[in-house]
Amino acid sequence: xxxxxxxxxxxxxxxxxxxxxxxxxxxxxxxxxxxxxxxxxxxxxxxxxxxxxxxxxxxxxxxxxxxxxxxxxxxxxxxxxxxxxxxxxxxxxxxxxxxxxxxxxxxxxxxxxxxxxxxxxxxxxxxxxxxxxxxxxxxxxxxxxxxxxxxxxxxxxxxxxxxxxxxxxxxxxxxxxxxxxxxxxxxxxxxxxxxxxxxxxxxxxxxxxxxxxxxxxxxxxxxxxxxxxxxxxxxxxxxxxxxxxxxxxxxxxxxxxxxxxxxxxxxxxxxxxxxxxxxxxxxxxxxxxxxxxxxxxxxxxxxxxxxxxxxxxxxxxxxxxxxxxxxxxxxxxxxxxxxxxxxxxxxxxxxxxxxxxxxxxxxxxxxxxxxxxxxxxxxxxxxxxxxxxxxxxxxxxxxxxxxxxxxxxxxxxxxxxxxxxxxxx
Numbered sequence: 165x166x167x168x169x170x171x172x173x174x175x176x177x178x179x180x181x182x183x184x185x186x187x188x189x190x191x192x193x194x195x196x197x198x199x200x201x202x203x204x205x206x207x208x209x210x211x212x213x214x215x216x217x218x219x220x221x222x223x224x225x226x227x228x229x230x231x232x233x234x235x236x237x238x239x240x241x242x243x244x245x246x247x248x249x250x251x252x253x254x255x256x257x258x259x260x261x262x263x264x265x266x267x268x269x270x271x272x273x274x275x276x277x278x279x280x281x282x283x284x285x286x287x288x289x290x291x292x293x294x295x296x297x298x299x300x301x302x303x304x305x306x307x308x309x310x311x312x313x314x315x316x317x318x319x320x321x322x323x324x325x326x327x328x329x330x331x332x333x334x335x336x337x338x339x340x341x342x343x344x345x346x347x348x349x350x351x352x353x354x355x356x357x358x359x360x361x362x363x364x365x366x367x368x369x370x371x372x373x374x375x376x377x378x379x380x381x382x383x384x385x386x387x388x389x390x391x392x393x394x395x396x397x398x399x400x401x402x403x404x405x406x407x408x409x410x411x412x413x414x415x416x417x418x419x420x421x422x423x424x425x426x427x428x429x430x431x432x433x434x435x436x437x438x439x440x441x442x443x444x445x446x447x448x449x450x451x452x453x454x455x456x457x458x459x460x461x462x463x464x465x466x467x468x469x470x471x472x473x474x475x476x477x478x479x480x481x482x483x484x485x486x487x488x489x490x491x492x493x494x495x496x497x498x499x500x501x502x503x504x505x506x507x508x509x510x511x512x513x514x515x516x517x518x519x520x521x522x523x524x525x526x527x528x529x530x531x532x533x534x535x536x537x538x539x540x541x542x543x544x545x546x547x548x549x550x551x552x553x554x555x556x557x558x559x560x561x562x563x564x565x566x567x568x569x570x571x572x573x574x575x576x577x578x579x580x581x582x583x584x585x586x587x588x589x
Contacts (some may be wrong), residue, residue, distance in 0.1 A: 172393075173335065174446060178342045179339055179341030179345065181228055182342075184341060185288035188291055189287055190213065194213035203364055206365065224280070227276075234270070234537070289310055304398075321333045346386065347423055349378055350423045350424055355428045357372050370539060390413060454480055455478050455479055457483070458475050458478060461488050461489075461556040462489045463489070467589040470587065472518070474585060485527060485530070486530050486531075486549040487515055487530070488542055489511055489515055489532075489533060490533075490534040490535065490536075491534070492538060498534050501535055511533060511534055512531075519531050532548075542572070542577075543579040543580060553582055553584070554576070554582060556572070559589060
């Protein structure tokens with residue numbers, strides 16, 4: 165490296181191109197192919213994965229190289245060596261090259277690179293969360309979390325320092341990626357070198373030596389860059405930055421030493437495999453539950469008959485049925501159980517009619533009228549009746565209709581501990 169700045173930029177390029185999470189991603193992708201679990205099948209999967217990885221990484225390399233060569237050719241040779249920001253490069257490409265296509269291609273390349281990084285980061289995060297941590301969350305929540313982790317630091321820098329520091333933040337994020345590479349590469353080398361774990365697929369001595377040399381060069385460059393940055397901080401009078409840098413540096417080196425030494429110490433120890441599911445237990449004698457108090461949430465539509473029929477199907481000769489309906493008129497919302505408007509009267513009459521019809525069938529039933537909030541009232545009346553099962557209808561509307569008509573089923577099922585039979589109507 166000619167100087168400290170060149171080293172800093174070079175390490176950033178390494179971090180941006182390789183990215184430590186892609187090592188986990190590629191290791192997982194090789195297992196996704198449907199193959200025969202023989203030596204020949206595994207070799208074929210590794211072959212295809214090697215082709216995928218080589219193409220992907222070389223395309224990334226070519227994009228980075230193209231951007232660098234473009235910058236060097238267009239700006240340096242024309243005497244515009246002061247251009248260091250992406251927005252300046254984008255604005256000056258057209259007048260310097262005499263083409264309006266160049267800045268557009270430049271922007272497309274950056275967007276493509278950003279999308280590629282985002283996709284691989286999200287996929288790798290999913291693999292690590294579901295594999296190592298055994299933590300499964302909704303894809304939208306994982307995507308939101310990864311986006312926020314990327315966007316929030318940028319917003320903080322913009323708010324504090326202005327947009328002038330965005331490019332410095334971009335390079336710093338890539339440098340941090342490179343600093344983390346050692347913590348992914350070293351365990352990977354330990355793992356693939358272990359003949360006990362890998363069997364016939366353990367790497368040979370030549371590959372092992374080459375891997376350790378590459379890791380040593382990368383780590384030494386990272387340490388040199390870190391040391392250069394520390395010297396710059398120590399030239400200042402402020403005490404807190406020095407303490408933070410010393411603590412970070414010491415922690416970085418200690419963790420690096422642990423990653424290198426720990427696998428060697430525990431090499432012969434048996435490590436329990438990650439369990440995707442609990443141990444299978446033999447099923448004991450199964451007893452079908454008997455539901456003696458069944459609540460039915462009715463909306464007084466043509467679907468009521470269907471809901472009541474399902475409830476009878478779940479009950480027995482001793483079952484008691486609680487017919488629940490919630491009045492949602494303006495009077496009911498304001499006055500609650502003191503409401504006596506036309507809708508309340510008619511709802512009460514219909515509920516009593518249902519009770520009488522079930523009585524003629526030899527079934528015991530009781531009507532429960534609720535007011536105001538539909539979901540809250542259903543939960544309250546089910547608990548009050550001490551029902552051991554709830555029958556509720558689902559209208560299967562989503563999105564905007566959930567906002568317009570309200571979402572009842574999910575709210576109710578989260579609040580109740582009893583079995584809930586959801587009937588699509």
